[in-house]
Amino acid sequence: MTDLEREFERTIREEISRRRLLRRGAAGALSFSALAYLAACGSETGGGADTSPEAKAIPKGKVSDSLYFANWPLYIEEDRGTLKDFEKEYGTKVKYVEEINDNNEFFGKVRQQYAQGDSGGRDIHVVTDWMAGRMIRLGYVQKFDKSQLPNATQNLIPRLESPPFDKNRDFSMPWQSGFTGIVYRKDEVKREPKSVDDLFDPDYKGKVTMLTEMRDTVSVVAASMGFDPETASLDEFMQAVDKIGEAAESGQIRAFTGNEYTKDITKGDSVVIIGWSGDAVQLEADNPNIKFVAPESGVHLWTDNMQIPVGAPHAFTAEKMIDFVYRPEVQADITEYVNYICPVEGVQEILTMRDPSIGQNQLIFPDEQTLSNAFIMRQVKPDEERELDEAFQQVIGA
Amino acid sequence: MEASTATAPTPTREARGGARERTAGRLLDAGLNGYAALALLYLLAPIAVILVFSFNDPRGRFNFIWQDFSLDAWTDPFGVPGIGDALGKSVEIAGLSTLAATCLGTITALALVRYEFRGRAPINFFIFIPLATPEVVLGAALLSMFLNFQVGPGFGTILIAHIMFNLSFVVVTVRSRLIGFDRSLEEAAQDLGATPWQTFRLVTLPLIMPGVVAAALLAFALSIDDFVITYFNAGSVVTFPIFIWGAARVAVPPEIYVIASMIFLFTLAVMLLTVWQQRRAERMAAVRPEPEAV
Amino acid sequence: MAARIRKAGLPYLLLLPGLGWLAIFFAIPLGYMLFESLKQGTVDTGFVFNWEFSNYANAISAFSKQFVRSFEYAGLATLFALVIGYPLAYVIAFRGGRWRNALLLAVIVPFFVTYLIRTLSWETILSDTGLVSDTLRSIGIMADDGRLLDTTVSVVAGITYNFLPFMILPLYASLERIDPRMLEAGYDLYGRRRDVFLHITLPLSMPGVVAGTLLTFIPAAGDFINAELLGGPNQTMIGNVIQSRYLELADYPTAAALSFILMALMLAVVVIWARIAGTEALLGTERRER
Numbered sequence: 002m003t004d005l006e007r008e009f010e011r012t013i014r015e016e017i018s019r020r021r022l023l024r025r026g027a028a029g030a031l032s033f034s035a036l037a038y039l040a041a042c043g044s045e046t047g048g049g050a051d052t053s054p055e056a057k058a059i060p061k062g063k064v065s066d067s068l069y070f071a072n073w074p075l076y077i078e079e080d081r082g083t084l085k086d087f088e089k090e091y092g093t094k095v096k097y098v099e100e101i102n103d104n105n106e107f108f109g110k111v112r113q114q115y116a117q118g119d120s121g122g123r124d125i126h127v128v129t130d131w132m133a134g135r136m137i138r139l140g141y142v143q144k145f146d147k148s149q150l151p152n153a154t155q156n157l158i159p160r161l162e163s164p165p166f167d168k169n170r171d172f173s174m175p176w177q178s179g180f181t182g183i184v185y186r187k188d189e190v191k192r193e194p195k196s197v198d199d200l201f202d203p204d205y206k207g208k209v210t211m212l213t214e215m216r217d218t219v220s221v222v223a224a225s226m227g228f229d230p231e232t233a234s235l236d237e238f239m240q241a242v243d244k245i246g247e248a249a250e251s252g253q254i255r256a257f258t259g260n261e262y263t264k265d266i267t268k269g270d271s272v273v274i275i276g277w278s279g280d281a282v283q284l285e286a287d288n289p290n291i292k293f294v295a296p297e298s299g300v301h302l303w304t305d306n307m308q309i310p311v312g313a314p315h316a317f318t319a320e321k322m323i324d325f326v327y328r329p330e331v332q333a334d335i336t337e338y339v340n341y342i343c344p345v346e347g348v349q350e351i352l353t354m355r356d357p358s359i360g361q362n363q364l365i366f367p368d369e370q371t372l373s374n375a376f377i378m379r380q381v382k383p384d385e386e387r388e389l390d391e392a393f394q395q396v397i398g399a
Numbered sequence: 400m401e402a403s404t405a406t407a408p409t410p411t412r413e414a415r416g417g418a419r420e421r422t423a424g425r426l427l428d429a430g431l432n433g434y435a436a437l438a439l440l441y442l443l444a445p446i447a448v449i450l451v452f453s454f455n456d457p458r459g460r461f462n463f464i465w466q467d468f469s470l471d472a473w474t475d476p477f478g479v480p481g482i483g484d485a486l487g488k489s490v491e492i493a494g495l496s497t498l499a500a501t502c503l504g505t506i507t508a509l510a511l512v513r514y515e516f517r518g519r520a521p522i523n524f525f526i527f528i529p530l531a532t533p534e535v536v537l538g539a540a541l542l543s544m545f546l547n548f549q550v551g552p553g554f555g556t557i558l559i560a561h562i563m564f565n566l567s568f569v570v571v572t573v574r575s576r577l578i579g580f581d582r583s584l585e586e587a588a589q590d591l592g593a594t595p596w597q598t599f600r601l602v603t604l605p606l607i608m609p610g611v612v613a614a615a616l617l618a619f620a621l622s623i624d625d626f627v628i629t630y631f632n633a634g635s636v637v638t639f640p641i642f643i644w645g646a647a648r649v650a651v652p653p654e655i656y657v658i659a660s661m662i663f664l665f666t667l668a669v670m671l672l673t674v675w676q677q678r679r680a681e682r683m684a685a686v687r688p689e690p691e692a693v
Numbered sequence: 694m695a696a697r698i699r700k701a702g703l704p705y706l707l708l709l710p711g712l713g714w715l716a717i718f719f720a721i722p723l724g725y726m727l728f729e730s731l732k733q734g735t736v737d738t739g740f741v742f743n744w745e746f747s748n749y750a751n752a753i754s755a756f757s758k759q760f761v762r763s764f765e766y767a768g769l770a771t772l773f774a775l776v777i778g779y780p781l782a783y784v785i786a787f788r789g790g791r792w793r794n795a796l797l798l799a800v801i802v803p804f805f806v807t808y809l810i811r812t813l814s815w816e817t818i819l820s821d822t823g824l825v826s827d828t829l830r831s832i833g834i835m836a837d838d839g840r841l842l843d844t845t846v847s848v849v850a851g852i853t854y855n856f857l858p859f860m861i862l863p864l865y866a867s868l869e870r871i872d873p874r875m876l877e878a879g880y881d882l883y884g885r886r887r888d889v890f891l892h893i894t895l896p897l898s899m900p901g902v903v904a905g906t907l908l909t910f911i912p913a914a915g916d917f918i919n920a921e922l923l924g925g926p927n928q929t930m931i932g933n934v935i936q937s938r939y940l941e942l943a944d945y946p947t948a949a950a951l952s953f954i955l956m957a958l959m960l961a962v963v964v965i966w967a968r969i970a971g972t973e974a975l976l977g978t979e980r981r982e983r
Contacts, residue, residue: 074646074648098635099481102645105940109939119549121552121634121635122635123635206838249927254925254926255842268823269821383735390941390942396926397926397929398925398927398933431780432784432788439800442857443799444818445803445814446806448814448817449806503714506707509707510705510707514703522708526711527963528719529715530908531959532959533911535936536935536955537722539952540722540726540949541718543725543726543945543949547725563715566714570711626918627918639807643813656810659806660806663802667798670801670802
C-alpha cells in the first residue's frame with residue numbers, strides 16, 4: 002500500500018467517526034443560526050396589490066410590443082390563430098406559455114414572487130375560480146379598468162356575470178368554463194351511469210378514477226349524498242371526503258388523476274370516472290364509446306379565469322387581449338378547438354353556421370335546462386380550505 | 400468504459416470436474432446467456448414501444464392506443480408548438496452546465512486526491528452529500544434561497560442548479576479514476592525538467608481524459624434529463640422534460656415519441672461511432688509494431 | 694519560504710471554485726430550508742419562525758406510512774436491480790469479448806430517452822388491456838380481474854427499470870477490473886466454478902455491489918414520478934408527500950421538515966452500509982495491482 006493509499010484509508014475511517022460528526026454538527030448549527038438571522042430579513046407579506054372595492058384600476062397606457070400569457074395546455078387553437086390576429090391588429094408579439102397544469106402547482110411556483118409584487122414577467126394568468134378568489138384575497142392581481150373591456154362587459158354570458166369570489170368581475174374574466182361530471186365507456190358499463198353512486202358500485206372496483214382537483218371530486222360526491230355544494234357546511238364536505246377515502250382504501254378507486262384520466266379510459270383501464278366535459282368531447286372523437294353524462298344529483302360548473310397579476314409589465318396591453326377574445330368571431334375559433342363551455346355570447350350562432358352539431362352541443366353551449374342542474378361550489382374560508390385540502394390530500398395518499 | 404486488453408479465460412477447468420460438471424457448466428452458460436438476453440429485452444422494451452408509437456396516427460389528441468401507421472410525425476417532429484424550443488433550451492443548459500461542472504469538478508477532484516491538507520476528510524464527505532440528497536429537497540431548497548434573495552427563477556437559476564448537482568457527480572467519477580492513477584509518468588516528466596503546469600497539461604490531463612470524458616457524458620445526460628430540480632427553479636422557462644410533464648397530462652402527441660426516438664437513435668449512432676473508432680484504433684495498433692518500452 | 698507557502702495554499706486554491714459553488718448553492722439553500730422547517734403558519738397568515746421542532750415530530754407520525762413504503766419500494770427495487778443486473782454485468786464483463794462495448798451501449802442508450810417518456814411507455818406496456826396483462830392472465834399468474842397498473846407491482850417495476858443502469862455500470866466496472874490471473878489461480882485452487890465465483894469473483898466485485906446498491910437505493914427512495922404515473926393512492930411514497938406539501942398545500946414548514954428527515958435517513962443508510970461493507974468499497978478505492 003502506498004502512502005497515498007494509506008492516507009486515504011485513514012481519512013475515510015476518520016470521516017465516519019462520531020466526534021467529527023458532532024463537531025461538524027456544531028459548526029453547522031452555528032452557521033445556520035447566522036443564516037436564520039439573515040433570512041429573517043425576508044418578509045412574507047401580501048403582493049401589495051389593492052384588491053379592495055375602492056382599489057385603483059389599471060391606468061391607461063400604451064400598447065406594448067410584447068405580452069406574456071400563461072395558460073393551461075390545449076386551451077387555444079393549435080395554430081395560435083388568435084394570437085397571430087392579435088399581433089396583426091395591435092403589433093404585439095404574444096409569448097404564450099402553457100405552464101399551468103394544476104392550480105396549486107402554479108400557485109406554489111409563483112407564490113413567493115407574487116408576494117413580492119413581481120409577476121415573473123407574466124401579464125395574464127388563467128386559474129380556476131377558487132384560485133382566482135385566493136389571488137384576489139391575497140392581493141396578487143390587479144383591478145381591471147372596465148372602460149378598456151367593452152366587449153367583455155357586454156358579451157359575458159349572464160350565468161357567469163357575478164361569481165361569489167368576484168361579484169363585479171373587477172379582477173377576473175372567464176377564459177373557458179367546463180362541467181365536471183361522469184365520463185364513461187359505453188361498451189364497458191352495464192348501464193348509463195347517471196348517478197355518482199355508480200362509481201361506488203363494487204362491480205366497477207378498480208376501474209374507477211377520480212380527480213386530484215379537490216373541489217371537483219368532493220363537490221360532485223357531496224351532491225350525490227344529498228348536500229348542496231353551493232351551501233353545504235364543512236362537515237358535510239368532510240363526509241364526502243370520508244366516503245371517497247373509504248373507496249380509495251378498499252381499492253374501489255384505482256387512482257386520482259389530473260388530465261391523465263384520458264389515458265386510462267382510452268385504454269380501457271378505467272370504465273367510469275369523474276372527468277371534464279371538454280376532454281370528453283375530444284375523447285369521443287377518438288373513440289365513440291366514450292361519453293360524458295351530467296350526474297342526476299348535479300354537475301359542477303367551474304370556470305378558468307384570466308387575471309392580470311401584480312407587477313405585470315404590460316397590464317394595459319393585457320386588458321386589450323382580454324377584451325379581444327370576447328369578440329364573438331375571435332372566440333369562435335378558440336371554442337371550436339377547445340370544446341369547453343364558451344363564456345361569450347354570440348358565438349353559438351357563428352359556430353352553428355360552421356357545424357350545427359357544435360351549436361347543439363350541450364357541453365359547449367349548455368341551455369337553461371342543463372345549466373339549472375349545474376352548481377358552482379361555494380367559496381370556502383381559508384381555514385375550512387386548509388382542513389379540506391389536508392383531509393383530501395391524505396385520501397389521495399400524499 | 401475502457402476496453403480491457405486482457406480477456407477473462409473461458410473456463411475450461413470443468414474438464415477437471417468430470418462429465419456432470421461439464422454439462423452443468425454448459426447449462427449454466429446457456430442459462431446465464433439466456434438470462435442476460437431477457438434482461439436486455441427488458442431494458443429495450445419501452446424503447447420499442449416509443450419507436451412504434453412514433454409512427455402512430457391518432458385520430459384525436461391522444462396517442463394512447465395504436466390506430467394507423469403514419470409517417471406524419473416524422474416529417475414534422477417539431478410541429479407541436481413549443482417542443483423545439485423546449486428541446487433547444489434543454490440542450491443549451493446541458494451543454495453549458497456540463498462544461499462548467501466538468502472543469503470545476505476535475506480541478507476539485509485533483510485537489511482532493513493529490514494533496515494532503517487539513518479538512519480533506521470532511522470536504523470529501525461534504526461533496527458526497529448532494530448525491531445522497533433527494534432531488535425534491537435540492538430543488539425546493541434552491542428555490543427557497545433564490546426567492547429569499549429576490550432572484551427570479553429562470554434560465555440562470557436552472558443553470559446554477561444543474562452545475563451544482565453535476566459537480567458532485569463529476570468529482571466522484573474523476574476521483575475514482577485518479578485514485579488508481581500511476582504517478583510514475585508524472586514523476587518521469589518532472590525528472591526531465593517539465594514544470595508542474597507542463598506536466599499537468601502534457602502528461603496528466605491526457606491520461607485522465609477518459610475519466611473526464613466519462614464524467615462529462617454523465618453530467619450531460621443527467622442535465623438533459625433532469626426534471627425535479629429544474630421544475631422547481633424554472634420560472635417560466637420550459638425545458639424538454641418539463642414540456643413532456645405538461646404534455647403528458649393532456650395528450651402525448653406522436654411528435655414527442657418521434658423526438659425521443661431521434662434522441663435515442665442519435666446517441667446510439669454516436670456511441671456506435673466511438674466503438675467503431677476504437678476498434679479501428681485497436682486494429683491499427685495491432686498492425687503497427689509496439690513502441691519500445693522505456 | 695514563499696514557495697512552501699504557495700505549495701501549502703495550492704490545494705485550497707484549487708478547491709475554492711468547486712467548493713465555493715457547492716457552499717453557496719447547496720449548503721446555504723439547505724440552511725434556508727432548515728430555517729423554513731422550524732417555522733409555523735400558513736400561506737394566508739404568513740410563516741413565522743418559532744423553533745417549531747414539533748414540525749418534525751408531526752411529520753414523522755403523520756407520514757410514517759409513506760416513509761416505510763418508500764424504503765420498502767426502494768429496497769425491493771434495489772434487490773431486483775441487483776438480481777437482474779449482476780448476471781447481465783457478469784456476462785458482459787466475462788463473456789462479452791469484442792461485443793463488450795456494444796452490449797454496454799445496449800444497456801446505457803435506452804436511458805438517454807427522457808425519464809418521463811420511459812415511464813409513460815411503461816403505462817402503455819402494463820395496461821390492463823395490453824399484451825403483458827393478457828399473457829399473465831392466460832398463464833394464470835394474474836387473476837381475471839387483476840391488473841398491473843396502479844399497483845405496487847408497477848411502481849416497483851418502474852423504479853427498478855429506471856435505476857437499473859445505476860446498478861449495472863458500477864457492477865460492470867468492478868467486475869471488469871478483476872485480474873484474470875486471480876480467476877486462473879482460483880480455478881487451480883478450487884476447480885469448480887461455483888467456488889471460484891463465491892470465493893473470488895463475488896468478493897472482488899463487492900465495491901461495485903456497494904456502489905450500485907447505494908446509487909440505486911438513494912434516488913429510488915426519494916422518487917415520486919414512478920408512484921405518480923404508475924401508482925394509485927395506496928402506493929404514494931415520501932417524495933409524493935414532499936411534492937404535495939410544497940406545491941399543492943403550500944405547507945412549507947412540514948415539507949422542509951420532511952426533506953431533512955429524508956436526507957438524514959439517507960445519510961444514515963450510507964454510513965451504516967459503509968460500515969457493513971467496509972469503507973474502501975464505499976468510495977471505490979480498491980487498487981489496481983501495479
